[in-house]
Amino acid sequence: MITRVIFALVCCLLAVSFSLVAHTQTPQAARGVIRLKVKYKSSEVTKELPRKRFFLINGSIDQNKSLVEQIKQTPLMSRECYYRNHGASDALIKWLNENDCESVYCRAIEEKYTGGREAVPEFKAAYDQALGELKAPAIARRWLPNYLAPEIRDGFYTAKQQTISNLVKQAETATGKPVMSIMTDRKGTAYLTDIDPGVYTISNLVGSETNKSSILWVCEREVKATDLTIAMKRPFILSNEKDPKVKCEVIERPLPVCGAR
């Protein structure tokens, strides 16, 4: 009797352990990768679109119809108009434009911009205030953004992020899946990795400013399980030029002209 019980127990244990091993050894579902390459043609020259964020939304363009409409209807807001409307000086707008900066955080504020011939009035005022409080010139210059008015400091960036955030929330609510995002590097390349195979909508959600225009992409891509190395050889190219192989809606709008003060 005892041997039977022991035998039965051993059998049960073996069965449980086999099932556990089988469970842990089940291969993970294969994942997909997209190598994104974003370009645009401006004045007969094709350029890469650097440092812009793109979003991966679950489902096709048709499945995301209402969201796509919302994206398309988002009013165009240019950096220059925003800053002019908020009373920014020409010098500040020039400083931001030089490197396509959406906020003052994109580059260090050098000494020449806080005093002297090239001074940006907003920076000079903030620097003077910072120096009064902090007493140390080097720290005052580095910490200068803390003393700028919010709309001058990062108002345009914040407003744009708010619009994007609302669209992302809408997309996540509609699809029930999180929205992944990635930023292009200086060569306009970005990788969307570890994706479930399926059909996706890829968009920058809010038009990206180029020299003279704002370009909005809403594209569709079917993602299959693949290795990154293979994905690198087959980039998904977004451009403002027509490509019959790519399912994309590209909306290019000229930037509004805002008069200098």
Added chain:
Amino acid sequence: MKTHFVNWSYKYFAPTALCKTRFVGACWLVTVMLSCHFGMSSEAGAQTRRRPGTTRPAPQAQAPRRSTIKYSAFLHSSDKHKSLQCNACHRIPTAWNAKRTFPDVADFPDHDACVRCHRSQFFSGQAMIGTGPAICTVCHVRAAPREDARFAFGRPNNSDQQVKPKDERQFAIEFPHDKHQNAIASTSSVRFVVASFTGPVDDQAPDYNNCSICHQPNKTLAIAPLPISSPDPAMLYPFKSMPHSHDACFDCHWKNLKPTSDDCGGCHKASATFIAVLAPKRISAKFAHAGGKGGHVMECTTCHINITRASTLRGLTPDVPIAACTTCHKDSKKTTYPKAMTIEEEFAQNKKTGECTYCHTAEVGKKRPPPSHETAAQ
């Protein structure tokens, strides 16, 4: 000595180390009793090292006097501590021009922050039994009068250790790389690339913000298995530093931009006590950011492909795929990068010796190359 007690400073309590004779012991008991008496009868009695001009927070309910808790281990996570605002104890900034070159939270809270609730743990007769008030050893190395030696700020005694051999933390840092990449994004052509690494800096050119604001070459962290006689000295120092002070944050978050310096919880998230790992341990690749004979000039995000997507530090890995390496280190790129070692050459070496030691340390280089590497070589 009696005069000192009239001034109510617990710093002047007799240390247990001196209680070796009956006389001293008797004096000690008398003074303890006196101090307890005055401590209970006067609210002002708890003032210690008060800074002039600082407003004192309202007194809190006292911690239980006869508790069995020894009070030598401080936990931010206790119910009472959790119920307090950070600035109920921490002053922002502390006396910054003495300890830092910038305004900072650089020191333990003042004595009044503790005494406000823990008077009995400091001044009661029970507290004085043994080596003195155990509560002192949260910050101080020893509970003794005139003992100024303290643990490093940020590393209080939270596990009742005699000494602190390990860097224990009670807060994890939250840092969203994605948001910061958005904010510093610019399209600054070639200068951006140079600034990303350690190339010569042209005085004329602006200093663009990018990963190098926080991550600088770190010459204190060498890759252990690599021989000192490496042909490229930069290979010895493959790591970048991580920010370890508030300085990097306060540049932008000192005030007005949330989370501001007075919102500790904006970045410091309460967690279970853990041992901090301050330096990465690299056991695999020998890659040096500042190496490559000047050839490693790509932007950080070109290789760290997922970093602009990372919204948290939890689970964050460097995420450099082999495909990022073979962008340059491949036979098909020999024209562009004539001197670069290629993945094909590494595989050829592997066939001969069974190791991949050009790119990998010995312990990893002996293992079989993963399929991703074989695909990348094709």
